Amino acid sequence: MSRGFSITARLRPELVATITATVAVIATLAVAATLLALGGHSPGDAFAALARGAFGTWDRFVSFTLVRATPLLLTGLAVALAFRARVWNIGAEGQLHAGALAGVAVALLLPGAGAVLALPITLLAAAAAGALWASVPAAMKTEMGVGEVITTLLMNFVALFLAQFLVQGPLRESRGVFNQTDEIPAAAHLPALLPDTRLHLGFLFGVVIAVTLWLFLTRTPGGFRIRAAGASVRAAEVSGRFSVTPVIWLSFLASGAIAGLAGWIQIAGVTHRMYEGLSPGWGYTAIAVALLARLHPLAVVVTAIVFGALSAGGGAMQREAGVPEVWVRGIEALVILAVLTADRIVQGMAASRD
């Protein structure tokens, strides 16, 4: 299916993971087809229109599917990294907003002389802001033992309202008409990746980060510690003789930084300004993206494209087959539930063999 899978197919557990993910996708299609038929739609027409919208032409694929896959790729990697270490960071949405705000603020405030450095500086600012946003739940987990599920969720809301406040107030466009920022200077735009398409360099960043994470996780002691902590906190502390606290910090900060980049890259590559409702919930969809990839960074590239295709094809499905676009969200949910179920079945079979 992709290079990501063929590299890893030699390893048996990852083969199992690939098979369960594939089975889950097939099961999802079967359930979705049944539901579509029950809803009075033709599943064949719906899937065909969706596929045409996502992959029909080179431009549909590059300018729509891959562009929409980009924020999902980055947030998906952020979630996958954290979940690998059993850090249940469901705060990618908030970290994304923190990164978007920091990037925009720096891009707008930077004097014109800094044009050459505009991109590196804004990217750095976005990553730092995402990491900063993640550091609050990280500190609460390591210093006070407060679980990160609720704290990261709460931080999402704080970020959303902070974004609202900034685009309505201090960062509001100088025309003062809409609740959005001014357009960022051209020096801070991400250049196009392919000529005559809307695909920007951000997608390549995502792929590079995916490969880097994969190498980090499989080839370095730090990566080993994250995987060990993910396997079992107690086992990591007993057998590895290392504390998991630095591992938690590392996973949180790196995860937050990548999610922060996702927000700013979307602005620098696509919208060129920040506004309320920038993200339709990428930070949450990212959980599905990471999960379907079985938390494997290279597989996240594939699953992000799958979800990007769903998003890009949804509109075509509505126009051409008369199936409301919101069905796409339902299909996303079915994918998650199918993967979770397939996992439990595999676990059950493994347990019964022992």
Add this chain to the structure above:
Amino acid sequence: MTDLAALSSFVVAAVGLAVPLGLAALGETVSQRSGVINIGLEGSVIWGALGGALGALAVGPYWGLATGVLAGGLAALVFAGFAVRLGTDQIITGTAVTIGSLGFTGAVFQSRFGATGLALELQTVPAWEVPLLSRIPLLGPAFFDQAVTAYLAYAMVPLLGWFLFRTRWGLALRAAGESPEAAHAAGVPVVRTRMLAAVFGGAMAGLAGAHLSLVHTGTFAENMSAGKGFIAIAVVVLGRWRPWGVFAAALFFGGAEALQFTLQALDADLPYPLFLALPYVLSLAALAGWFGRSRAPEGLALPWPR
């Protein structure tokens, strides 16, 4: 507008906004006390709103409340079937239920009322004015001139307090949430307890959703839950997993939201998004122990059996 009139309309708005939050949060309190964190609560709220609207159209507004409860409970049953019965991860399952519910309610709504979803007008549930109590200055009209959903929320507070802390079943439920191993050893059916608690939480969230469509707005719109299910989880945290605390926290969140409208009405140029963020910041502070000890049930989000 005079200051007193502004204050009075603020209190009315605060209580009105607090009722759906309180209903959903009281249900989630029971669910979390049993060890189940249901991020899919948002899904129960939106299903409750749609189920309420459809029930009201078919029969009448009061039946709509019942179908809303049913729809919210069913959404939570799907969640619990996976997360409790099958033992999948609670957080991820809940996220899926929320995403799917927002999608499928939209699909059902559009197939029934067309893609544009022309403005649906529903007969609303009328307010009942409580004699005498509703004449209390300032607080009376806010608390005691409300629809039945508000009175159900008030009644649930002492009822759940009694159930959770004064009955054997409540003890068993809390044991399943604190230490499923010990509860199991003591003969508590952990899976069944958690299933029931989660479905109860979903039913309450469904009532909250039906309140949105049948009391608050008199219509249904896609995504009208607008994060209320997520907010309810924050309300539970700020309320420290106790019914009275949760009720007070719901009023606080409702007040922060109402302030937005009051400030707009008064033409006060204050940054209301910051007021909206305040309850979340305080919830974080509460978790950090700024207002005394506050902690989640020990077994929260942990699957059973492992």
